[in-house]
Amino acid sequence: AQSVTQLDSQVPVFEEAPVELRCNYSSSVSVYLFWYVQYPNQGLQLLLKYLSGSTLVKGINGFEAEFNKSQTSFHLRKPSVHISDTAEYFCAVSEVTGGGNKLTFGTGTQLKVEL
Amino acid sequence: GAGVSQSPSNKVTEKGKDVELRCDPISGHTALYWYRQSLGQGLEFLIYFQGNSAPDKSGLPSDRFSAERTGGSVSTLTIQRTQQEDSAVYLCASRPPSGGLGTQYFGPGTRLLVL
Numbered sequence: 373a374q375s376v377t378q379l380d381s382q383v384p385v386f387e388e389a390p391v392e393l394r395c396n397y398s399s400s401v402s403v404y405l406f407w408y409v410q411y412p413n414q415g416l417q418l419l420l421k422y423l424s425g426s427t428l429v430k431g432i433n434g435f436e437a438e439f440n441k442s443q444t445s446f447h448l449r450k451p452s453v454h455i456s457d458t459a460e461y462f463c464a465v466s467e468v469t470g471g472g473n474k475l476t477f478g479t480g481t482q483l484k485v486e487l
Numbered sequence: 488g489a490g491v492s493q494s495p496s497n498k499v500t501e502k503g504k505d506v507e508l509r510c511d512p513i514s515g516h517t518a519l520y521w522y523r524q525s526l527g528q529g530l531e532f533l534i535y536f537q538g539n540s541a542p543d544k545s546g547l548p549s550d551r552f553s554a555e556r557t558g559g560s561v562s563t564l565t566i567q568r569t570q571q572e573d574s575a576v577y578l579c580a581s582r583p584p585s586g587g588l589g590t591q592y593f594g595p596g597t598r599l600l601v602l
Contacts, residue, residue: 406590408593414595415491415578415593415594415595415596416578416580416593417593418590418591418592421590462530464530472518472535472537472543473518473582473591474520474532474535474543474546475520475522475530475532475591476532477529477530477531478529479529480529480530
């Protein structure tokens with residue numbers, strides 16, 4: 373079984389400032405890692421994913437994340453946020469083999485960008 | 488192209504009634520998932536369909552919940568004798584064949600309120 377921890381339930385940040393949303397996971401098997409974003413009253417949209425290879429993954433809207441196997445982390449970063457980035461962000465994992473790629477999610481981090 | 492669609496977008500029902508929620512996956516996607524998003528439990532996996540294989544029902548919270556997928560396409564999630572704790576947003580996702588490498592595409596969800 374896997375678990376995902378997002379320690380920060382809310383992160384306030386000023387526009388144009390950098391941001392990091394933290395994600396740690398626990399798993400006894402190899403996993404794929406994902407970040408999804410959910411805008412108000414909308415479904416989940418994939419931001420980026422780590423499958424294999426380079427540990428630095430770039431996604432949409434200027435976001436990137438780095439996979440750190442030794443620390444079992446997959447933190448999400450953006451060097452300069454915009455008001456439109458205000459949303460809830462979910463980190464998720466799925467097993468590489470078996471499990472049907474069903475996702476285990478963290479509890480989410482609400483990013484609030486202020487002027 | 489068309490994304491995952493779900494209907495209805497909102498459903499209000501009385502405790503004890505049965506409800507059916509529908510999901511139309513992206514054409515050609517072989518895998519289909521149901522998740523539930525609630526305040527108390529966050530985002531949790533419910534059930535997974537892959538082609539003609541038996542579904543993975545390991546996430547269904549009780550025997551009042553069931554789902555079917557007809558013709559490998561449309562899926563219906565049925566909740567019998569609804570309870571107030573069933574109030575949540577029910578999300579459907581689909582995944583392409585193996586080339587998708589785990590990426591799931593989510594619909595907008597059905598917001599269920601049980602009075």
